[in-house]
Amino acid sequence: MAIGFATKDRGGRRRNLLELVVMAVTAALFVLFAIGIEGFATPGNLGVVLSNSASLVILSCGMAVVIVSRGLELALIAEMVAGATTFSILINAGVGGPEALLLAVGAMALVGCANAWLIAYVEIPAMLATLASAMFVTGLVRYAVLGGEFLLLLPKSNPAVVLLSGDILPGVPAPVALMVAALVATGFLLRYSAAGRTIYAMGDNFQAARLGGLPVRTTTIVVYVFAALMALFAGLVTAAASGTVDFRTVTNGSLLFEVILVVVLGGIPLRGGRGGVRNIIVGVALIAVLRNGMTLMNVTTQMQDVIKGFVLIIAIVLDNYLNPRDTETDTAGDL
Amino acid sequence: MTPILELRNGTKEYRGVPAVKDVTFTLHRGEVHALVGENGAGKSTLTKMLAGVVTPTAGEVLLDGRATVLSTPAEALRHGIAMVYQETSLVPSLTVAQNLYLADKRFFHRLRGIYIAGQQFLQSLNFDVDPMALVSSLGAGQKQMVEIARAVHHNANVIIFDEPTATLTPEEKHQFFSLVDRLRARGVSIIFISHALEEALAIADRITVMRDGEHVVSDEAARFDRESIVRAMVGRSLSDELYGARARRSPREAREKVLSVQNLSMGKAVKNTSFSVFSGQITGVFGLIGSGRTEAAKVVAGVMKRDTFHGGQVRLDGRPVRYRVPRPAVRDGIVYVTEDRKLEGFFETMSIAENIHLSAVAGGRSRSRVISLREMKEIADTWIGALNVRAINGDARVIELSGGNQQKVVVAKALVQKPRLVIFDEPTRGVDVGAIAEIHQLINRLADEGIAVMVISSYLPEVLQLSDRILVCRQGRIVEEFAGDSADEETIMYAAVH
Incomplete structure (x- = not known):
């Protein structure tokens, strides 16, 4: 067979070799940093690495589900910021914690539904629909809620700050618990639910899924609502950690880039239909180790961006080399 | 005399499934060579290898006796090999003349210039097509003429036709045959894929029969008749049954x-x-x-x-x-079983069992919102047995099956929905x-x-x-x-x- 490199697992399915390479590189970097950087391999620092990647993991869960269904969610960061703002404003206005969370969940579900409606019913390409909704949502929240400001300061009494900056169990910070919960939820959705099988089917062959009578439209709603909710939780985690909601994370775009980087590096191809929770973990592990190591080495943010961009290109080139595309059997729209 | 084009021991596999197995095919200078066989016999794949559309998994292409690697259709065209497809590859929104001169090396064309040149060129071929007409306004036969003219314009000395007469009216067919005669008179060698055996017998100099990706027989057209071709095509009397x-x-x-x-x-x-x-x-x-x-x-x-x-x-x-x-x-x-199973029939990343089960879920034959592996196996085993799908087990991927077994899976996906x-x-x-x-x-x-x-x-x-x-x-x-x-x-x- 043409795919000589690929290994096979139980079901005779191809294992993604990129995933193995990324795991090996992560391990190598870890060893290198542990030897070369003082204070990297301490329990304290590793705890920080874990806590710091919580919001990235949660966002990546949302993005991964969308990409497996062969969609793209460019409004993820906008939803994250908008969700955190909605929650905090409600708290400031005197609404109770649980009610505020419920309303924020409702608002984000609405945004997710709007995205899905544009994509599944109006049939606008996902990239354009979510790009437009990202602009719309950010602009609306800044105009209507913040009065043009781009920064929202959270008081120390904000329940999100209180809850998410403490430990849920002794030694388990709340963001880490939330991160694990997100991974478990994503795993269940993709692997064991009927909707999850439809998500893979849509990513694999949308025409066949539609023709076979699978609920492609309602599943699109499930996908984008799930992503929006993940964004909301990630937003709360980030807001609690920094004490602010910063709209510049939407406009500078580097977080969105990082999320896509995690998904692609982890081995979830943009053409959809493949990948799972394990891939998210693999992708985040590399980015988290790299980010922490570079920060400890005092690499400037700009230089970090250069390196991350470089890593993405290397990964894509490597993927093309390891899983050569067969132009004769490609389906239209493959990336 | 060395043949102008030859495929020696050519094999082409798609994901491990051979479409053409160890076939040697020769085309002599100035002959019309008909290629016949059932659907899926490997005719199209064979000609695609000759036209550089696909590259052989094994074997070589010889041009004038020299081994040549044709990795793209453009490269084949530079060597004078052109392929005319069933669905035409013309740009519908351009005029006939623009299409003719589309692939020319010149960067810039004067419209008037190409209309005049196009007119002269079409006339020299005796084609009654207006060079200034939009391709989208032409009928199937005229489109084919433009395709052929384009091939001749590129100095093709080998032209491959993939079922050229399938969509033509009888008058257009007649025109097409006289065209083939004219091309032959100009010394062009022609490969001609056809389902219509009478056509092959009437216009071909030689006929090659293929079956299940293998070469069965090649001989002078005069030595064949309808019965002997059919026998060679089906190989056994099964076709009679x-x-x-x-x-x-x-x-x-x-x-x-x-x-x-x-x-x-x-x-x-x-x-x-x-x-x-x-x-x-x-x-x-x-x-x-x-x-x-x-x-x-x-x-x-x-x-x-x-x-x-x-x-x-x-x-x-x-x-x-x-x-x-x-x-x-x-x-x-209401269930529609598609004509193009690869494009819209099944999920290639999934196993046979997953494919069938997912279809049962879609048809409302499985109530649960959570996937049960046991239920999946039961449903899949039932249908694999009922339709006699030949695979190692239900965990095999659909893409690894033969065409017939893939089709059975697609049919099972439909029937499981009752x-x-x-x-x-x-x-x-x-x-x-x-x-x-x-x-x-x-x-x-x-x-x-x-x-x-x-x-x-x-x-x-x-x-x-x-x-x-x-x-x-x-x-x-x-x-x-x-x-x-x-x-x-x-x-x-x-x-x-x-």
Whole structure:
């Protein structure tokens, strides 16, 4: 067979070799940093690495589900910021914690539904629909809620700050618990639910899924609502950690880039239909180790961006080399 | 004399499945060489290797006796090899002359210049096509002329035609044959893929027969007749069982009218057509490619939308229905089995079992919201057994199966949804002879069980063999209806082309 490199697992399915390479590189970097950087391999620092990647993991869960269904969610960061703002404003206005969370969940579900409606019913390409909704949502929240400001300061009494900056169990910070919960939820959705099988089917062959009578439209709603909710939780985690909601994370775009980087590096191809929770973990592990190591080495943010961009290109080139595309059997729209 | 083009021991595999196995094919200078064989015999793949569209997995291409690697169609064209496809590769929004000069090396053309040059060039070929006409305004025959002119313009000395006559009217066919003669007179060598054996016998100098990806025989056309070609094509008398001697059974009686379509219109493909399908019998639909049969079926199954205004009516059990997506149609028991299984038939990352089970879920045959592996295995094993899918086990991926077994999986996906009306679109395309018989048996069994079955096919013997009623489709309309036992090939074909 043409795919000589690929290994096979139980079901005779191809294992993604990129995933193995990324795991090996992560391990190598870890060893290198542990030897070369003082204070990297301490329990304290590793705890920080874990806590710091919580919001990235949660966002990546949302993005991964969308990409497996062969969609793209460019409004993820906008939803994250908008969700955190909605929650905090409600708290400031005197609404109770649980009610505020419920309303924020409702608002984000609405945004997710709007995205899905544009994509599944109006049939606008996902990239354009979510790009437009990202602009719309950010602009609306800044105009209507913040009065043009781009920064929202959270008081120390904000329940999100209180809850998410403490430990849920002794030694388990709340963001880490939330991160694990997100991974478990994503795993269940993709692997064991009927909707999850439809998500893979849509990513694999949308025409066949539609023709076979699978609920492609309602599943699109499930996908984008799930992503929006993940964004909301990630937003709360980030807001609690920094004490602010910063709209510049939407406009500078580097977080969105990082999320896509995690998904692609982890081995979830943009053409959809493949990948799972394990891939998210693999992708985040590399980015988290790299980010922490570079920060400890005092690499400037700009230089970090250069390196991350470089890593993405290397990964894509490597993927093309390891899983050569067969132009004769490609389906239209493959990336 | 060295042949102008040769494929020596060529093999082409798609994902490990050979489409062409160790075939040696030679084309002599100035000859017309017909390539015949059943659907899926490997004719197209063989010629694609010669035209640089695909690269052989093993073996080599020899040009004038020298081994040459043709990795792209453009490279083959530089060596003088051009391929003319069934679906033309012209740009519809440009004029004839612009299409002719499209691939020229010059960066910039004066329009007037190419119209004059185009006019002279077309005249020199004796083609009656206006160089200033838009390609989209031309008929199938004229488009083909432009394709051929383009090939000649690029100094092609080998031209490969992939089923050139399939979509042509009789007059256009006649023109095409005289064109082939003129090309031969100019010293052009021609490969000609055809299903129509009489054409091959009439215009070819030599004939090569292929079967199941293997070379069967090559010889002078004069040494063949229709019977000997058919024998070589099918290899055994199985084809006689299948098509030759039709089972002399009386047509099944119609039970209830399940589907009734009135004045259905959809864009340019379906124009004001009406037909009905009854339970307990097989309704065959015959028509040439582009006659609108697939589109009409797809509208019924909710895959495509009919025109918003004056789109006509579709009634299921007398109840008007209008589906925007296939899902409600599937839930109502209408299942469409696609003609292109690779494009829209199955999920290639999933196993046979997952494919079948997911379809059961879609059809509402599995209530649970959480996937049960045990249920999946049960459903899959039942259908793999019932349809005799040959695979190691249900965990094998569909893409690794042969065409016939892939088709059985696609059929299983449809039947697991317990349909009341099944529309088979080209059910045996690219399927090996053995599996064809099994699929035909299955279709007959469905009708016996009282399901309404519609079979769309462009292969006349198949339509004749299966159908209790035959509808003939031409230019977006059902133009004629025959009882299954009263029709013969000539009358049906006559209705389909005139």
